[in-house]
Amino acid sequence: MFCRVVATSSRYLTLSSARNAPRVAVVGSGPAGLFTCATLLRRVPSCVIDVFDAAPVPFGLVRYGVAPDHQEVKNCIHGFEKIFNDHPNQANLFCNVNIGRDVKLQELFDNYDAVLLAYGAHRPRRLKIPGYDAKNVISGSDFVSWYNGVPDTQAPKLDGKNAVIIGNGNVALDCARMISSSDNLQTTDIPKEPLEILSKSQLSKITIAGRRGPQNVSFTIKELREQFKVSTWSSFVSLRDSELEDLQKALASGDRRKKRLFQVMLDNLASPAKTRQTKECNFVFNHVPVSVEKNNENFVQSVRFNDQIAQKEVSYPCDLLIYSIGYENIILDGLPVNENGSLKLLDECRVDVSSAAVFACGWCSHGPRGVIVDTQQQSVAVAQRIAEILPSNLETKPGVSSLLESRGIRYISWKEWCSIDEEERRAGHEMGKIREKILHFEPILSRK
Amino acid sequence: MFRLGRLIATASTSITLPRITSTLRLRFRLNTINDSTSLRCSARSLSSNAPKKIDSVHFVCGDQTFTGKAKLGDSLLDVIVDNDLPLDGYGACEGTLACCTCHVILSKEHFDRVDKTNPAGEEELDMLDLAPELSDYSRLGCQIRVEKRGWWV
Numbered sequence: 068m069f070c071r072v073v074a075t076s077s078r079y080l081t082l083s084s085a086r087n088a089p090r091v092a093v094v095g096s097g098p099a100g101l102f103t104c105a106t107l108l109r110r111v112p113s114c115v116i117d118v119f120d121a122a123p124v125p126f127g128l129v130r131y132g133v134a135p136d137h138q139e140v141k142n143c144i145h146g147f148e149k150i151f152n153d154h155p156n157q158a159n160l161f162c163n164v165n166i167g168r169d170v171k172l173q174e175l176f177d178n179y180d181a182v183l184l185a186y187g188a189h190r191p192r193r194l195k196i197p198g199y200d201a202k203n204v205i206s207g208s209d210f211v212s213w214y215n216g217v218p219d220t221q222a223p224k225l226d227g228k229n230a231v232i233i234g235n236g237n238v239a240l241d242c243a244r245m246i247s248s249s250d251n252l253q254t255t256d257i258p259k260e261p262l263e264i265l266s267k268s269q270l271s272k273i274t275i276a277g278r279r280g281p282q283n284v285s286f287t288i289k290e291l292r293e294q295f296k297v298s299t300w301s302s303f304v305s306l307r308d309s310e311l312e313d314l315q316k317a318l319a320s321g322d323r324r325k326k327r328l329f330q331v332m333l334d335n336l337a338s339p340a341k342t343r344q345t346k347e348c349n350f351v352f353n354h355v356p357v358s359v360e361k362n363n364e365n366f367v368q369s370v371r372f373n374d375q376i377a378q379k380e381v382s383y384p385c386d387l388l389i390y391s392i393g394y395e396n397i398i399l400d401g402l403p404v405n406e407n408g409s410l411k412l413l414d415e416c417r418v419d420v421s422s423a424a425v426f427a428c429g430w431c432s433h434g435p436r437g438v439i440v441d442t443q444q445q446s447v448a449v450a451q452r453i454a455e456i457l458p459s460n461l462e463t464k465p466g467v468s469s470l471l472e473s474r475g476i477r478y479i480s481w482k483e484w485c486s487i488d489e490e491e492r493r494a495g496h497e498m499g500k501i502r503e504k505i506l507h508f509e510p511i512l513s514r515k
Numbered sequence: 516m517f518r519l520g521r522l523i524a525t526a527s528t529s530i531t532l533p534r535i536t537s538t539l540r541l542r543f544r545l546n547t548i549n550d551s552t553s554l555r556c557s558a559r560s561l562s563s564n565a566p567k568k569i570d571s572v573h574f575v576c577g578d579q580t581f582t583g584k585a586k587l588g589d590s591l592l593d594v595i596v597d598n599d600l601p602l603d604g605y606g607a608c609e610g611t612l613a614c615c616t617c618h619v620i621l622s623k624e625h626f627d628r629v630d631k632t633n634p635a636g637e638e639e640l641d642m643l644d645l646a647p648e649l650s651d652y653s654r655l656g657c658q659i660r661v662e663k664r665g666w667w668v
Contacts (some may be wrong), residue, residue, distance in 0.1 A: 105603035139613035146604065289641040321649075324644040438645050441602035441617045 072142030079404065085252030088113040088157075089457040090464045092179040093319075094166050094399075096120040097127020098439055100185035101147040102446030103453070110454035115157050116465050117179070121165045121515075123218070123479055123508040124487060125297070127187055131215045134241045134250070134409050135255035137502065141162055151481040161471065162479035163512065169476045172401040176423035178467050181453050184402070184410070185416065188430035198359030201367040204225075207238035209409065214245050214265065216504040225268035227386020231370050235277035236285040240294055242389050243273050256502045262384030266271055271346045273300075274383055276354040277373060278392075281310055281332055282317035287438065288328045294348060295335045303341040304332045307376050308341020310352055311336075319404040359388060394435045396446040407451055408471035409434065416449045424456050434481065477512050487511065591656035592617045611658035612638045617656035618646040624653035629659060 076231070089111060094098045094116050104116050124130065126144055133140045151158045166172060166186070175182045185492075191206035193199065196476050207221050213220040232239045245252075249265035257265075279283060281304065284291075294302045306314065320331040335341060337349070353375035360382070362368045370385045398404050403411035403419045410427055411419040418425040428449040462497060470480060489503060495502035505511070528589040531604060572585045572594050583598030595617075608614040621629065635643065643653050 102604045106601075109601045109603060137613060139608045139611035141605070142609040142611060142613070143607035146607065287641075288644050289638070292641065304621065324649065327640065327644055438606055439614050440618070440645060441647065443607060443616050444647060446604065 088115045089180040089459070090115045090117070090178075090180045090458070090466055091183060091453065092116075092175045092467075093118040093185055095127060095177070095185035095187055095431070096122075096125035096147075096162070097185065097187055097429065098143065098158065099187070099431075100127070100131060100183065101125075101150060102443050103183055103428050103450045104150050104158060105146060106447050106450035108150065108157065110450060111457055114457060115159070115463075117159045117161060117254070117468075119164045119170070119185075119259050121159075122184045123163045123512065125160055125162055125481075125484055127386050128311070131217050132211060133212075133215075135215065135252050135257035136244070136246065138255060140439065141256075141509055147375055152195045152499070155481075158478070158481070160481040160484060161211055162484065164471065165507075166203075166397045167401075169474065170470060172332065172399055173341050174467055176420070176425065178464050179423075179472075180457055180464055181424040181426065182428040183429050183449070183453065184399070184425065185429045186397075186399070186431045188397060190397060191391070192393040193394060194356065194357050194390040195318060196356050198361055199365075199513040201359050201361040201388075202365050203386065204359060204388040204390070207232070207234060207242050207261050207389050210242050210245075211238060214257060214261040216261070218504050218506055218508060221430075222264055223387055223389075224259065225264055225270055225387060228269060228271050228476075229271045229384045230260050230277045230387040230389065231385040232273060232389045232391070233278075233370075234389075235275070235283070235352075236391055237287055238391040239275055240286055242391070243275055244290070244294055244297065246270055246273060247294070247302075247346065247348055248297045250299070254500045256500065256504060258499050258504045259498070260506070266465045270387065272304050273348040274348045274384075275348065275352070276356070277352045279353065280508045281306060281352045282329065283349075283468050284328070284332075288324075288331060291328065291331055295331070295508045297348070300346040300348050301342045301344040302350075303337040303349045304335050306352070307456055309376060339469070352502065356390075359385075361393070368424075378439045397431075411430060411465055416445075416452055416500065423452070426453055464506045479511070526535050539645045544548040585661045591619060594661075595656070606657060609654055612642055612655070612657070615642040615655060618643065618648075619656045619659065620648070620650045621654055621659075623652055623654045626654070629654065633658070635661075635666050 090112055093104060093105065093116055100118060104118065107114060108114065110401050118125070120127070122131070126147060129144055129147075151160060151463060164170060165221060172182075189208075191208040193206070194363060203224050205221075209220060209388055209399045210223060215224055222371065230243075232242055246268060249262065252262055252265070253454070265448070314329055314332065316439050318333070321329060330348075341435040344449040355370040355375060357371040357373050357380060359367055360369045360371065367385050369382045370388055371380050371382050373379075383430050396409050398408075398410055402425075411458065412427060412432065416426045416428060426449055430436075432445075461470055477489055488502075491504055528613040571582050572591075573580050573582050581598075581602070583594045583600050585594045589597070590610065591608050594600075595602055595605050605617055610617075623626040635658065640653050640660055641654060643649055646653060
């Protein structure tokens with residue numbers, strides 16, 4: 068869903084077409100797209116930028132990925148707002164516009180001086196083991212989308228006792244933290260439906276299973292530490308002797324980051340002191356998922372793993388299975404693909420398209436890795452590259468607003484987003500929280 | 516991917532001290548996306564005869580220099596934001612220790628001085644662990660302040 072792009076308001080476009088300004092299309096209104104816009108507007112003060120997003124509202128994973136208890140991370144939105152508020156005739160937002168379906172990529176190539184792809188990346192890699200189609204088996208990405216209020220997501224059932232989370236990255240940690248610390252979410256921007264389900268959760272045991280060893284985790288330290296700080300749950304790391312040895316060895320030879328991360332794990336090994344609460348979150352390693360067992364209603368009942376240390380199969384009772392085992396690339400139709408199935412780039416950011424100046428930034432350019440600082444830094448570099456190739460004093464390209472109008476594409480502009488934003492904040496204020504996200508946009512989209 | 520290089524110190528309040536400007540260098544590498552940013556700070560003082568309460572802070576980013584005014588108590592992040600310096604995305608979380616976009620690398624001298632009075636806490640260290648080009652003298656700009664005697668604290 069993050070690959071959808073947005074369209075904008077023709078009023079702005081008409082205004083901006085009056086000048087001889089280079090026009091840039093940005094596909095995706097998440098951090099990669101908007102950080103690049105900010106820098107680009109600095110470097111090329113005359114440029115006009117049309118930002119498209121497939122979602123009805125902007126900001127990509129900042130709105131729909133960052134966990135609700137990490138509100139501070141969302142402060143970057145203030146910078147994004149500045150882009151549109153300070154450049155009302157230059158920065159245009161077109162949400163609810165799907166590039167590829169509503170507007171063809173080639174149409175962007177034809178109607179803009181440069182096109183930036185910043186549509187994020189990815190759909191979750193599916194867990195393809197026998198029984199994976201059981202009910203209440205959900206990807207981490209879908210779980211995150213659900214608690215963040217992405218439209219049309221399906222709620223998981225949290226009425227069982229045991230959750231198993233497969234994966235050793237931050238998505239796994241976010242899911243575990245949402246399940247185990249929903250008490251802290253009341254005042255955040257989590258929508259009331261997922262909050263109600265999370266707060267009524269009967270889950271009392273979470274097993275976070277890694278396919279590889281403890282030294283191979285992709286957690287970041289803040290998120291890992293947060294799980295151990297959840298006071299109402301006992302969270303601990305279960306290591307067998309050989310795993311402990313591996314981790315200690317890795318700690319001794321690792322850099323500062325690894326050392327600090329591994330130390331957090333070593334400080335939280337399973338012990339009587341660590342298992343005082345009745346609710347437990349247990350990290351296990353070297354568990355390769357083998358199969359999902361279902362009950363006669365087709366709900367997940369248990370998960371079998373191949374325990375690489377004990378060299379035998381083990382079964383974990385499971386009422387909710389969340390897996391976060393990586394992503395698959397989504398390449399918009401008409402874009403070149405390399406031998407790995409990724410977007411084919413000529414260098415760090417220039418896409419191998421000869422007929423147009425096409426660039427990529429963020430997760431759609433290199434896969435879903437890195438945190439906001441990585442995207443921010445890449446954006447600055449990409450903006451500079453775009454600035455270098457933008458023509459000057461040429462006739463202004465038309466953009467695609469008239470196309471959108473003629474096709475009857477109902478897009479949401481920046482101005483309209485501002486009123487949605489205000490409405491969400493007002494509703495949230497009444498409920499004693501930061502905002503109450505709108506989950507159903509049909510009524511808004513059917514206006515006009 | 517920028518590298519913030521050289522932060523330099525400042526003295527401004529004392530009448531007896533000459534004004535010293537703080538210099539923060541940002542080395543900006545534009546052609547290599549995989550390079551990351553850091554801020555390297557080392558002391559280089561420029562003096563003038565007129566003591567002032569407000570110092571100029573120069574941010575040098577590769578071959579570009581940005582200058583901003585600083586007040587006592589300002590963090591490096593404040594200086595960049597208040598002066599609207601063209602470092603978009605710097606301080607994305609607005610100084611709440613939730614990102615590391617304001618990463619700076621201090622010179623050893625400055626790092627050691629700041630470390631004595633205002634060492635990085637666990638939260639800052641956790642964030643720094645995500646910083647590209649993490650160095651032993653890394654700090655977050657939101658945590659480094661212009662001090663009374665004109666030094667960054």
